[in-house]
Amino acid sequence: MNQYLDIHPEVAEALRTGKPVVALESTIISHGMPYPQNVQTALQVEEIIRENGAVPATIAIIGGRLKAGLSADEIEYFGKKGTAIHKASRRDLAVLCARGEDGATTVATTMIIAHMAGIKIFATGGIGGVHRGAETTMDISADLEELGRTPVMVVCAGAKSILDLGLTLEYLETKGVPVIGYGTEELPAFYTRQSGFGVDYRIDTPEELAKAYFAQCAMALGGMLVTNPIPEEFAMPKDVIDKAIDQAIAECNAKGIHGKETTPFLLARVAELTGGNSLASNIRLVYNNAALAARTAVEMAKL
Ligand code: PSU
Numbered sequence: 001m002n003q004y005l006d007i008h009p010e011v012a013e014a015l016r017t018g019k020p021v022v023a024l025e026s027t028i029i030s031h032g033m034p035y036p037q038n039v040q041t042a043l044q045v046e047e048i049i050r051e052n053g054a055v056p057a058t059i060a061i062i063g064g065r066l067k068a069g070l071s072a073d074e075i076e077y078f079g080k081k082g083t084a085i086h087k088a089s090r091r092d093l094a095v096l097c098a099r100g101e102d103g104a105t106t107v108a109t110t111m112i113i114a115h116m117a118g119i120k121i122f123a124t125g126g127i128g129g130v131h132r133g134a135e136t137t138m139d140i141s142a143d144l145e146e147l148g149r150t151p152v153m154v155v156c157a158g159a160k161s162i163l164d165l166g167l168t169l170e171y172l173e174t175k176g177v178p179v180i181g182y183g184t185e186e187l188p189a190f191y192t193r194q195s196g197f198g199v200d201y202r203i204d205t206p207e208e209l210a211k212a213y214f215a216q217c218a219m220a221l222g223g224m225l226v227t228n229p230i231p232e233e234f235a236m237p238k239d240v241i242d243k244a245i246d247q248a249i250a251e252c253n254a255k256g257i258h259g260k261e262t263t264p265f266l267l268a269r270v271a272e273l274t275g276g277n278s279l280a281s282n283i284r285l286v287y288n289n290a291a292l293a294a295r296t297a298v299e300m301a302k303l
């Protein structure tokens with residue numbers, strides 16, 4: 001086992017005995033949602049994973065240790081500290097561990113740590129991607145590179161249109177990442193079920209997801225992305241969300257915000273501009289993804 005990694009005893013026991021485990025990220029807690037909804041959501045997501053037959057492993061860096069599985073107190077700590085915690089992507093792991101610091105793991109680092117621990121599947125809300133205007137800023141999330149190289153299945157609700165969804169799909173194609181629509185042929189756009197862009201494959205059951213992942217691993221082809229549309233009853237009106245996103249991006253550019261601050265700024269601003277509505281949708285889609293990931297982990301454990 002990696003010398004920087006600590007696996008929670010319950011997670012370690014599940015992995016040793018071949019029981020299903022689902023990883024969860026911590027940047028969504030510290031930087032993706034406000035306190036206290038972030039903590040309530042993180043705890044409820046763990047509960048949903050248990051109800052669907054798997055063991056949850058929320059991933060984070062605490063005192064320079066890579067943690068696969070957090071206690072409720074540790075989740076509370078990340079939720080309360082919020083953006084004061086270092087947002088940790090691939091480039092940050094080594095220095096944070098060497099210095100003994102804390103870090104909130106993004107999709108990229110959650111995949112890395114999940115893979116080190118032997119966890120195959122990870123549920124979240126949205127992934128990072130190619131930002132609008134990336135042809136001049138070169139702002140492309142390290143999440144996409146990680147999907148290309150690390151053999152973990154990531155279950156999300158597509159990507160927010162704070163990103164350029166067309167360019168994000170092009171980049172994933174270049175990196176060889178299969179983009180799967182769960183029960184849909186169209187890429188979901190996080191708050192809405194449709195984006196106007198197609199996925200590579202439609203898959204309708206957790207069993208078939210598990211089989212596809214098994215084949216992906218057998219050929220050492222890297223990660224897989226499952227995009228699971230938000231349930232109809234929690235989706236947002238497209239015009240409302242588009243307007244908020246356009247305004248948030250304009251403000252982000254006017255303020256000269258860039259680098260790792262961009263995504264947290266846009267997420268927080270969109271939530272403010274839509275009142276509580278987008279946060280409520282965000283929470284519901286994460287629950288939906290957690291349930292699908294747990295059901296898929298159960299099928300993976302049978303193969
Ligand atoms: N998109 C969301 N919610 C999130 C994130 C993205 O809808 O919480 C977080 C995830 O942790 C993701 C990270 O991995 O932002 C991407 O940040 P960046 O664009 O700086 O790579």
Ligand code: MN
Pocket residue numbers: 139140141142259260262
């Ligand atoms: Mn970026």
